[in-house]
Amino acid sequence: MHCLEQQLLHSWPLQRWSDTITVIAVSGGADSVALLRALKSTSTGSKARLIAAHFHHELRPNEADEDLAFVVSLCDQLEIPLKIGRKNIARQASHQGKGIEEMARDSRYQFLRSVSRQVGARNVVTAHTRDDQIETVLHRILRGTGLTGLSGIPRARMLEEGIGLVRPLLNSSRCDVENYLQLLNQPFREDSSNRDVRYTRNRIRHQLLPLLAQEYNPHVDKALHRLTRLASEIREITIPLVDALYEAAVHNSPAGIHISLPSLANQPPYLVRELFVRIWCEANWPRQAYGFEQWDVLAANVTDSTLPVEQSLPGGVQIRREGDRLHLTRVS
Numbered sequence: 001m002h003c004l005e006q007q008l009l010h011s012w013p014l015q016r017w018s019d020t021i022t023v024i025a026v027s028g029g030a031d032s033v034a035l036l037r038a039l040k041s042t043s044t045g046s047k048a049r050l051i052a053a054h055f056h057h058e059l060r061p062n063e064a065d066e067d068l069a070f071v072v073s074l075c076d077q078l079e080i081p082l083k084i085g086r087k088n089i090a091r092q093a094s095h096q097g098k099g100i101e102e103m104a105r106d107s108r109y110q111f112l113r114s115v116s117r118q119v120g121a122r123n124v125v126t127a128h129t130r131d132d133q134i135e136t137v138l139h140r141i142l143r144g145t146g147l148t149g150l151s152g153i154p155r156a157r158m159l160e161e162g163i164g165l166v167r168p169l170l171n172s173s174r175c176d177v178e179n180y181l182q183l184l185n186q187p188f189r190e191d192s193s194n195r196d197v198r199y200t201r202n203r204i205r206h207q208l209l210p211l212l213a214q215e216y217n218p219h220v221d222k223a224l225h226r227l228t229r230l231a232s233e234i235r236e237i238t239i240p241l242v243d244a245l246y247e248a249a250v251h252n253s254p255a256g257i258h259i260s261l262p263s264l265a266n267q268p269p270y271l272v273r274e275l276f277v278r279i280w281c282e283a284n285w286p287r288q289a290y291g292f293e294q295w296d297v298l299a300a301n302v303t304d305s306t307l308p309v310e311q312s313l314p315g316g317v318q319i320r321r322e323g324d325r326l327h328l329t330r331v332s
Helices: 003-011 030-043 061-078 089-096 100-119 130-143 174-184 200-215 220-249 269-283 292-303
Strands: 021-025 049-056 082-086 123-125 156-160 163-166 250-253 256-260 310-313 317-322 325-330
Touching: 003 030, 003 174, 021 030, 021 100, 030 049, 030 061, 030 174, 049 061, 049 100, 061 082, 082 100, 089 100, 100 123, 100 156, 100 163, 130 200, 130 220, 200 220, 220 250, 220 256, 220 269, 250 269, 256 269, 269 292, 292 310, 292 317
Parallel strands: 021 049, 021 123, 049 082, 123 163
Antiparallel strands: 156 163, 250 256, 256 325, 310 317, 317 325
């Protein structure tokens, strides 16, 4: 058994999914192709049912059509059913006032949820790797983040009730992926947009990380990965505390989100900031424009009555303070 398959089973033991339906997000790139091949190999002989899902973003028409054709051929070869979705991401992003990357991500997950409900899947798996984790954490550091941000991409979370999202390659490197595919003599698709340094993540991958490794610390990837692990361990302690605050202080209604300020009295600023992050996550409000400063402004509204009664924040969010309550609404 190849080390990538061993890493996958260590992260996500077969007994957890051997008798279930699993949806696999497959773009055609190296990571997702390796995940598909590894899941197929390690589930042989079990009752596991694998279903691939490919989403066409209509951003690179010719390349994207070739990606789709490649995934169709690969799934036919492996005898894995394939579900296909597509959306004009650029047009949707313009209509909704979102960035293209944000719109693409939201649409992909919406598609994966839809497929999972359709086929009765218990889990969705994506091919995020250790390299994705490191790039994500460095990106968040540059924007400004707290401990939650430093904990990076979670290995598993709920996609929606009854459907889990699992990233079983999160401790595997891109090098592990490439070695695995080379051993299998398995081709994959290269996304030309991954080399476009107009995107921040690509500049981090192709420019910043190599510079840090060359000029400051040749093991910067290990240092960032260790930081992520430590932050994740601390976050496991704080999650129940934030959950309790949410239950005590937050009320959702058709008119918006209402927060009881007395329920947050004497709470540490860190927990209050994390509460607002939780609120944004639950409401599915965009967080791309939010760093420490924005979360700190929100936390300050809990204790500082000298702040303006009404304020505007990124993403169309409006704050209004009335007595001992803070009201949050969002204009789409």
